[in-house]
Amino acid sequence: MTGHSSPWRIVRLVKVAFLTVLLIALIVFSVATVRTLTLEVNAGLQLAEWEKTSSIKPEISKQQRELLLHNFREAIRIPTVSFSETNQNTTALQEFDKLLRKVFPTVFSSRLVKHEVVADYSHLFTVQGTEPKLLPYMLLAHIDVVPANEADGWEAPPFSAKEMNGFIYGRGTIDNKQSVMGILQALEYLLQRGYVPRRGFYIGLGHDEEVSGYSGAVNIVKVLKSRGVKLHYVLDEGLAVLDGVIDGLDGPAALIGISEKGSATVKLSVSTKPGHSSMPSRESSIGILAAAVTRLEENPMPRLFGYGPERGTFEHLAHKFALPLRFIMSNLWLFTPLMSRVMERTPTTNAFVRTTTAVTMFNSGVKVNVLPSHAEAFVNLRIHSAQTLQEVLELIESTVSDERVKIELVNGFDPLPISSFDEQSFGFQIIKKTVLDMFPQLTVAPGICVGNTDSRHYTDLTKDIYRFAPSWFKPGDAQRFHGINERISCKNYEELVLFYFRLFQNCDVRSLPTPHGSQHEL
Ligand SMILES: *[C@@H]1O[C@H](CO)[C@@H](O)[C@H](O)[C@H]1NC(C)=O
Ligand SMILES: [Zn+2]
Secondary structure, three states, X not given: OOOXXXXXXXXXXXXHHHHHHHHHHHHOOOOOOOOOOOOOOOOHHHHOOOOOOOOOXXXXXXXXXXXXXXXXXXXXXXXXXXXXXXXXXXXXHHHXXXXXXXXXXXXXXXXXXXXXXXXXXXXXXXXXOOOOXXXXXXXXEEXXXXXXXXXXXXXXXXXXXXXXXXXXXXXXXXXXXXXXXXHHHHHHHHHHOOOOOOOOXXXXXXXXXXXXXXXXXXXXXXXXXXXXXXXXXXXEEEEEEEOOOOOOEOOOEEEEEXXXXXXXXXXXXXXXXXXXXXXOOOOOHHHHHHHHHHHHHHOOOOOOXXXXXXXXXXXXXXXXXXXXXXXXXXXXXXXXXXXXXXXXXXXXXXXXXXXXXXXXXXXXXXXXXEEOOEEEEEEEEEEOOOOOHHHHHHHHHHHHOXXXXXXXXXXXXXXXXXXXXXXXXXXXXXXXXXXXXXXXXXXXXXXEEOOOOHHHHHOOOOOOEEEEEEEEEOOOHHXXXXXXXXXXXXXXXXXXXXXXXXXXXXXXXXXXXXXXXXXXXX
């Protein structure tokens, strides 16, 4: 996930968690005569008859198990840090290129795979399918990581890949080298065992996701567009498996990201005549700006809970909650106003209710006895799915409502489109099936990413973008993203490799089954 812009990351989503605490408060409002409503949205296609695809058993030997961990740890040891958009460790990125070629020799030599370096450090793999009529799909991951300093309190040096108590510690273990290496490792093993895909696919590995992906992802997309490529779906990093994180939910849940919030950085500035502090005018540039900022904080963006994809999340999870909560979550049409008021009280859940407003910088003044002629502040907003960038800018103008305050958009983009997640949705159903093949105990639900990913650059190639990997998160793990002691269990990394191993094969179905067993073309 992109971090430059945020404390607002994926992670925040993980904290949907805290919702429960809030939901408990709602019990107060639930009446005695509660009807039992069961939304069994989860069963769906899982009970239907799936077409058999080439089945190379998702099994790996003890030797392969050791090798995949060894390869992964080598990847963690290369400090592919993005310090800023103009400062990346290119030495490390080059070294990473060499590592990929060394540890995945079959991928790099297979006649089925075409490999290209894009924008010097990103990688594009094109894999031929035997049935070119089937629309290809694409898997994404990113090679770069955010900086890490051991002194911040790491239990192991952040680029050591040290193994402790069954976990591998290091920057990139969950964001996002587990997918970079997991995807290629799975393909390596499949090709070694003679796998020939029926449906073609692409793998895109960006090198600057943490600083917006304007070099890697954007150029990969350019290459694909120039070739007229259309994709069935894209799967990128994003959400994960939440285990014990959502209080009150019976069992772990896999949340598949179907959208991302939009983003805007707005600069507010005030210019006045400079002067001596002994004869000040009634209002200073600082005072005018401070008042404008205060108005923005006191008048948050409107509540929109229930108008975006967060509604689907609740409805899919409802049947896994005990009664009062189940009732509330199955009846959002009734409880939405109440829910939003409760949810907005906590920053983590407020993020699902509205476009958030964060004042992040405030600069003015050079000398204690000089009235500054200029003051400026930066506001970072994360735009709810039910709003547009333009609407947000208009609201800022009407709230500030002072022509002495200049308002400029520094950068921003609309919320991402909402990908399909119904029973005809190829990508969603394939990902869901693959998750349930491996972890039948999971509840699968659509979710929304509060942070952004490289996949946001792919909207011209497909309408269906999903953000998910089966990384397992327990309470407290959210803080490890871009934080200290980022880690993954050895077992979970193996599971990731096997997830992609199964996913490639599951994508070879020509069409999805219908719940009634008859087939329809996709
Ligand atoms: C960049 O990466 C190389 C290894 O590829 C490493 O030796 C060097 O210390 C890194 N530089 C910085 C500034 O992190
Ligand atoms: Zn990431």
